[in-house]
Amino acid sequence: MSFPEDEHVDSIPSLTTNEDFLIREVLLTHNPDDRQLDSEMLLQLVESTFCSATENVIVLQSGTCFHEFLNRVLAAQVDAISTGNIDVVGSEEPISLTISKISNEMLSRCFEGENLHRKTIVLLEMLSHYRWxxxxxLALASLACSFGLFQLILQLQSVNALAVSLAMIKGLPRASSMLNPEFKALNLLVNTMVKLTKVILSFEGMSMQHELVDDKAMDVTKSNIYMATYWILRSILLCSSQIADLRNLRLEKVCSDKTVVAAWGLHSVGNKLRGLCIDLGKHVAKCQQQIETRFYGKLQQMFKETHGDNQEVLRTLFPLQTEFPFKNSSSTDKCGILELKNKVVILLISKPELIPVDELFFLVQQTSDHPQQNKLEGSYEILWVPIPYSREWNPADKMNLEFYSNRLPWFSIRRPWSLNSAVVNYIKQEWNFNEDPIMVVLNENGIVTNLNAMDMVWIWGLKAFPFSTSREKELWEQENCMLDLIINRISPSLTEWVEEGKNICIYGSANIDWIREFNASIKKIKSAGIQLEVVYVGCKNPDENVRTIIDTIDQEKICTSLTFHKVQFFWLRLERIKRLISAHQDHTTGSDKTAELLDFDMNGSWAMMGQGSSTDVLKLDAEKLEEWLELLPLWCKNVATMGLVGAIKSVFEPSSGGGKCNHNELLPYEEGLVDKTVICASCKSPMEKFVLYKCEE
Structure with a gap:
């Protein structure tokens, strides 16, 4: 039989001749195919089984009643992982059947006369098609089945009739307390095997970055992996044999020195594994250090290159061992990187607790409940990448991950704690992720087109697709309707009024008496025949007082009002608009006009007025509003010719000079423009209209 082509079999200087020969023998059993197992998740289930088996002994021995014990066990298993949730790729049989076959093989080997080494090699041959x-x-899972069942029956036989019957059939000893030395040794050995297995998993989980490790360091580490695998499987067979020996053990034998000898044998093997765990841990740490140092540079270089699609970029960012690193909450399916091919991918990077629920609700609304949702479906995906403040994931972080990943209509990483630390550092340093969530946009080719599209999404929603910085500039250039930008579908009625070209006044105040007086004056304006729709939008940082004001407005039918949640959304968007404008130096005409419009204190009483899609919008504070209302007789007669905003400006901003105004303005033709009244920006009077024909020759 030839050696696998991808494995190095040259002698490693630090190994003895026997160890070198053993490694060669182990490698002869290794013939991997395309089978992939989600080892990390299966190990979690195995570890949970072992912990339950050992902890429950302590619970029962402490005198806890059976019903209380059972309730605790059931409560602990509510969120347990099932083998049906564990990924297995390339295998025709379910993982539970594979584990059962291995368990039966180990049990049958316990009663054969072969030495332990030969049994271990046979078990390795049975597992030849799997990775290390x-x-x-898989072998640990098989041991967990027999060990867990043995412990469960042994622990419950004093309090449960079914357990008593099963113990009698299996020939288990009644005096289980006499076996405590052997149980303790078994538990210690199992814990050591699990620790060593985790080290192996950490190394195999870096398989996509093994190319970044020096050949010598890689060869030494792999040799230790082979040795560790052999000794773990050998130890598992030893444990299985010890469990089998405990069956049909008579009381006098239980009390004999046989259990002490068996316990000593388990301790000896445990010491061997602990030594392997220390040595392998050092070698894996060295490989990790080399990967961390070189992988960061690889990321930097990768984002400078041009790619045919986004697959290489995503595989490098998320080089997770499982074939399905993502989860689609809308279908609860596990997803692979291929699902994101030829799509714009928005990486929503945040802490596990994400953002406050009300803000999260609005963010979902902007990305999902949008008129362009159906049109853009399949063109983009949002991938949530949670990163805690520290590298350690605590139980609260994992609970947040589970909660949000099952409810948000986005993709999410199933195991973000497995992200390479170089990737996390790159995200923090190159993409400036600190604590506030960011949205990094990768186009269809994996090129970063926006380091943070969060504000864009807040302001324009899916209208901002493909969410690049160039698209942001386009949106500002196209922004010719200030009211529409500020309102942005927040209320169907408001949107309809804008489209119909109506006069609209949005106002805010935290003073209910001022609100009553203001709306009483608005009624006088309406009675003068002037059309004006008035909407209350609360005030900055809406609190319970604003909620009470909204209720009062509705009860007294004072005017139209946004709901409290929409008031929150309105002000969140407004802050995002202001922040986005201030963050960019290359302002456009649209952004400059918006910045000027929003550059005043909105904590007091204020109002903003405009007509439909006109760019002419007026903002007034409480003092100016009072003056405007008092001057109603002066400006109301000009509304028909100058429009509401023009008429108000004619009072507050009269012409500065007594001479003739020669200001002119060239406007591109648009339908209906001839019928509109255009107000001079200089003298505030209606402008004469002329049609200009220009020859392009």
């Missing part, structure tokens, strides 16, 4: 991490985890 999968071999040990």
């Amino acid at each position: 991490d999968a071999k040990v985890v």
